[in-house]
Amino acid sequence: MNREFLKELGLTDEQIEAAMKAHGKAIQAVKPDDYEDLKSAKATLEQQLTGLQNTLKTKETELSSVDDLRKEVETYKLKDLKTSVAIQAGIPLELAGRLSGVTEEEIKADAENMAGFIGKKPPTLPLRTTEPPKADAAEEAYEKMLENL
Numbered sequence: 001m002n003r004e005f006l007k008e009l010g011l012t013d014e015q016i017e018a019a020m021k022a023h024g025k026a027i028q029a030v031k032p033d034d035y036e037d038l039k040s041a042k043a044t045l046e047q048q049l050t051g052l053q054n055t056l057k058t059k060e061t062e063l064s065s066v067d068d069l070r071k072e073v074e075t076y077k078l079k080d081l082k083t084s085v086a087i088q089a090g091i092p093l094e095l096a097g098r099l100s101g102v103t104e105e106e107i108k109a110d111a112e113n114m115a116g117f118i119g120k121k122p123p124t125l126p127l128r129t130t131e132p133p134k135a136d137a138a139e140e141a142y143e144k145m146l147e148n149l
Helices: 003-008 013-030 035-089 093-098 104-119 137-148
Strands: none
Touching: 003 013, 035 093, 035 104, 093 104
């Protein structure tokens, strides 16, 4: 209820004032006795809510850092596993990082495959040149003399 509404109805100022006082008393009568206690409890609860929201944000940040650390630990475990499998398979440690797989069985299978390539002897290459002889006889004589040294 407001004063403009009452003026539009054609009430005088004294009537409007009496109606406003009666309305104020009716509102005060409806207001609970512990209204001030409820207001202070509401303020306390709002402060607690803000504190809990801040705590939740902090915990979420900590949880994400824990997840990052967990991933890092898994990476180190996998690297250690690859190194130990490479040692068992006789693969040089420089090649241990090239082993693929996630489980131990997969890494061992890849290490056995790689060890097969590493264990192979390279094909023997000729020790002398296989180029055709040169046409110049003087150069040929010097090359034969060098070969015999």
